[in-house]
Amino acid sequence: xxxxxxxxxxxxxxxxxxxxxxxxxxxxxxxxxxxxxxxxxxxxxxxxxxxxxxxxxxxxxxxxxxxxxxxxxxxxxxxxxxxxxxxxxxxxxxxxxxxxxxxxxxxxxxxxxxxxxxxxxxxxxxxxxxxxxxxxxxxxxxxxxxxxxxxxxxxxxxxxxxxxxxxxxxxxxxxxxxxxxxxxxxxxxxxxxxxxxxxxxxxxxxxxxxxxxxxxxxxxxxxxxxxxxxxxxxxxxxxxxxxxxxxxx
Ligand code: UDP
Numbered sequence: 052x053x054x055x056x057x058x059x060x061x062x063x064x065x066x067x068x069x070x071x072x073x074x075x076x077x078x079x080x081x082x083x084x085x086x087x088x089x090x091x092x093x094x095x096x097x098x099x100x101x102x103x104x105x106x107x108x109x110x111x112x113x114x115x116x117x118x119x120x121x122x123x124x125x126x127x128x129x130x131x132x133x134x135x136x137x138x139x140x141x142x143x144x145x146x147x148x149x150x151x152x153x154x155x156x157x158x159x160x161x162x163x164x165x166x167x168x169x170x171x172x173x174x175x176x177x178x179x180x181x182x183x184x185x186x187x188x189x190x191x192x193x194x195x196x197x198x199x200x201x202x203x204x205x206x207x208x209x210x211x212x213x214x215x216x217x218x219x220x221x222x223x224x225x226x227x228x229x230x231x232x233x234x235x236x237x238x239x240x241x242x243x244x245x246x247x248x249x250x251x252x253x254x255x256x257x258x259x260x261x262x263x264x265x266x267x268x269x270x271x272x273x274x275x276x277x278x279x280x281x282x283x284x285x286x287x288x289x290x291x292x293x294x295x296x297x298x299x300x
Contacts, residue, residue, distance in 0.1 A: 052076060052201040054103045056083030057248035058241050059181050069182050072189040080106060084225030085245060089252035093259045102227075103203035104216065107176050110201065111138050111145055114174050120148035122167045125178035126207040128152055133211035148172045155183035157190065164194040175200040178207040 053059075053076040063070040073079065080101035081087045087097050114121050121138075123131040131150035139145050148170035153159045167175055175198055177184040184202030192200055208214040216222075217230035228245075232238050 052078040052080070052106070052199065053185055054080050054082035054101065054106060054202065054204070055086055056181070057085035057089070058083075058244045059185075060086070061244040061248050061251075062182055066182075069185065072182075072185050075189070076185075084227070085248055085252075088225070089248070089255070092252050092256035100225075102206075103201070104206040104209050106201060107203045107206045107210070108141075110174055110176075110199075111142055115142035115145035118144075118146070119173040120146040120171050121174040121176065122148055122170050122172035123150040123176050123178070123207060124153060124163055124167070125155070125184065126152060126211075127213075130207050130211045130213060131178070133213070134207040137210045137212065155179035155187050160187070160191055160194075163187075164191050167195055167198060173198060176203045176206065177201065178203050178205070180204055 053073050055073065059069075059073070063073055081090065081097055082100060082102050084100060087100055090097055111121060113119075123135055125131065126134070129152075131152055135147040135150050139147055149166055149172065151163060151166050153163045175188075175195070177187055177200055179187055179202070181202060181204060184204070188200040188202060192198070205214055209216055214234065217227040221227060221230050228242065232242060
């Protein structure tokens with residue numbers, strides 16, 4: 052699963068390998084408010100964002116109810132453990148079968164995959180930041196049969212209480228990026244992608260308007276079984292059953 056934001060889209064436009072990883076993901080959600088806005092411009096309506104932290108929490112709740120163990124990979128020293136404690140405090144039935152900070156470097160791949168397999172986890176939350184976590188998942192998923200993996204960025208830091216989340220009103224106003232910029236000013240450089248993304252979205256919207264062909268292919272569930280499950284659960288909107296617009300898969 053990939054939670055998509057404008058920075059990742061702009062990077063994928065320069066990096067064919069990353070684009071391929073995103074296109075191959077089974078589930079892609081709109082992490083950034085910019086994605087929801089851009090889709091609206093081209094005629095696809097999503098009810099809202101589904102961020103890494105929201106998805107992680109919703110999936111943790113599901114995993115607790117289903118008895119599926121989870122694994123937390125990445126983040127700074129001690130963070131995954133603190134996030135595991137916070138999650139089990141919130142969901143006492145949740146089994147966090149393991150955690151490891153490791154690193155997104157390929158030299159740590161085999162050890163991380165070994166630990167996840169040995170834990171019996173069905174869900175892996177991978178916190179190496181984008182795009183390292185997406186690339187990690189694409190490289191390692193074949194060695195993790197039966198595991199669903201999700202790149203969660205700074206979600207483990209948030210769960211551990213090391214980074215506060217933006218206030219609810221800022222999230223609702225699509226201003227979480229501004230809050231994160233204020234808390235972590237070094238992020239300014241990656242935000243340079245945002246105006247270019249906005250221009251691109253306007254260009255795409257103009258093209259849609261000229262050709263009258265709405266493009267809803269950016270956010271999708273591409274695996275038919277997952278699409279049917281999501282539709283049955285009432286979490287998907289879209290004519291083809293391919294477009295995803297959900298809260299808490
Ligand atoms: N991280 C890591 N190893 C690395 C680079 C990053 O464990 O080599 C972790 C970092 O500690 C943080 C997460 O990856 O927990 C990235 O968070 P960030 O907020 O940058 O991700 P975003 O949400 O912006 O994708």
